[in-house]
Amino acid sequence: MDSRNGFTLIEVLIVVAxxxxxxxxxxxxxxxxxxxxxxxxxxxxxxxxxxxxxxxAIATYSNSxxxxxxxxxxxxxxxxTYSIFAYVPxxxxxxxxxxxxxxxxxxxxxxxxxxxxxxxxxxxxxxxSGASMPAAILFYPPDPDTLIFxxxxxxxxxxxxxLSSSDGQASHTISINSAGQVNF
Numbered sequence: 001m002d003s004r005n006g007f008t009l010i011e012v013l014i015v016v017a018x019x020x021x022x023x024x025x026x027x028x029x030x031x032x033x034x035x036x037x038x039x040x041x042x043x044x045x046x047x048x049x050x051x052x053x054x055x056x057a058i059a060t061y062s063n064s065x066x067x068x069x070x071x072x073x074x075x076x077x078x079x080x081t082y083s084i085f086a087y088v089p090x091x092x093x094x095x096x097x098x099x100x101x102x103x104x105x106x107x108x109x110x111x112x113x114x115x116x117x118x119x120x121x122x123x124x125x126x127x128x129s130g131a132s133m134p135a136a137i138l139f140y141p142p143d144p145d146t147l148i149f150x151x152x153x154x155x156x157x158x159x160x161x162x163l164s165s166s167d168g169q170a171s172h173t174i175s176i177n178s179a180g181q182v183n184f
């Protein structure tokens with residue numbers, strides 16, 4: 001009768017090899033999952049900023065001089081930041097009408113809403129991309145009307161905020177149209 005009190009060297013090597021292969025698969029998989037999770041978090045955060053700006057425009061409508069005439073979200077693709085801003089024209093009350101709002105009046109009248117919503121950088125490894133990236137989205141009460149400006153100051157009917165991982169293998173898109181509908 002042959003009794004064994006342990007494992008042979010071959011058995012131990014096979015177990016170590018299988019464990020190493022499983023660990024390599026798990027490490028590779030977790031990197032992809034980490035990028036997907038970071039994209040999802042950033043997509044949700046930017047969408048919440050857009051929806052918060054729209055809610056602020058509805059909730060704080062005022063027609064007095066010096067009051068915010070609307071709220072929006074500005075995107076700076078060169079510095080990779082985004083911010084919620086209050087639109088406060090210096091020389092007029094708020095009933096100037098949507099047709100009279102230009103990119104110059106918005107960009108010269110952006111006021112910081114809060115420190116927590118100003119010049120926010122996406123998470124490490126997440127970048128803005130895409131051709132139809134807006135420079136700013138402004139919600140102008142009381143409806144609120146949605147004004148989407150491109151980088152040259154022209155109004156857009158719709159825009160896409162494309163987020164991608166630094167390696168370019170994963171991406172998410174947030175879209176908004178001139179009716180204020182946000183899809184992500």
